[in-house]
Amino acid sequence: MITEKYEVKGMTCSHCVNAVSTEVSAIPGVTEVAVDLASGQITVNSTGPLDVQALRNAVDEAGYELVTP
Known part of the structure; x- marks a missing residue:
């Protein structure tokens, strides 16, 4: 399993967290997504x-911007 952290710009509330989590979770191979609203970071576990x-594309579909990488 691989764990990576990314920064997402524009998240401000629990709806943002849910939208990003839902879209990123749909990527093939993703097993878990954790969103830290305070820091704007997402942690993604994948196979x-x-x-x-x-x-x-998933973060963009949710309405936000992937800052890294």
Whole structure:
């Protein structure tokens, strides 16, 4: 299992957390998503390396911006 942390810009409430969690969880291989609203970070556990473009697209679909990588 691989654990990666990413910064997401624009999250301000629990709805934001739910939207990001739902979209990122739908990426193939993702097993768990934890969102820290205070820091704007998400921690993603996956079965293998994540496709960063897929992650960027999922965060964008939720209405937010992936800052890293």
